[in-house]
Amino acid sequence: QVQLVESGGGSVQPGGSLRLSCAASGIIINDRAMGWYRQRPGKQRELVATITRGGSTNYGYSVKGRFTIYRDNAKNTVYLQMNSLNPEDTALYYCYAGPQWNAYWGQGTQVTVSS
Numbered sequence: 456q457v458q459l460v461e462s463g464g465g466s467v468q469p470g471g472s473l474r475l476s477c478a479a480s481g482i483i484i485n486d487r488a489m490g491w492y493r494q495r496p497g498k499q500r501e502l503v504a505t506i507t508r509g510g511s512t513n514y515g516y517s518v519k520g521r522f523t524i525y526r527d528n529a530k531n532t533v534y535l536q537m538n539s540l541n542p543e544d545t546a547l548y549y550c551y552a553g554p555q556w557n558a559y560w561g562q563g564t565q566v567t568v569s570s
Contacts, residue, residue, distance in 0.1 A: 457481035457559050459550045464564035467540055471568070475535040477550035477561055484526055488553035489533045491524060493546035493566075503548070504535060517543070540568045 463475040475491065490505035502515045504524035512524055518537075526533040533550065545568050550561035 457552075459552060459559055459561035461548070461550050461561045461564040464548065464566050466567040466569070468570060469541055469568055471540050472536070472538045473540065473566060475537065475548060475550075475564060475566075477533045477535075479531050479533070479552065482552055482559065484531055484533055484552065485528045489524075489526060490551040490553075491533075491535045491548055492551055493544075493548045494563075495543070495546040500549070505551075506533065537566070540566075542568050544568050 458480045460478045461475060463473060465473065467473055485508060488505060488507050491503040492500050493503050494500045503518055504522055505513045506524045506526060514522060521539045523536040524533065537544065544566060546566060547563040548566055549563050552559040
């Protein structure tokens with residue numbers, strides 16, 4: 456019944472931008488910590504960004520200053536605005552809903568950055 460549906464992924468050139476969306480059903484995102492994680496080729500899944508119920512945000516070092524996480528509670532949707540993309544951002548991006556002991560994950564959406 457709980458579902459996290461991602462959209463907005465695709466292919467872009469270096470320096471470009473994308474906005475990922477995660478539309479939640481079966482849960483209220485305002486009641487949970489939300490976030491985005493990614494898995495780059497040959498790497499472990501890593502933190503991209505999180506947002507708490509109170510609106511505080513945290514970012515992985517490699518994306519800090521370039522990516523922004525925010526939510527629209529009326530739409531029950533969390534977003535990831537990605538700017539100044541580089542080839543190292545190429546990954547499968549996953550939406551996350553906490554808590555950690557009962558987490559939900561989206562299906563993943565592919566982001567590819569190349570010339």
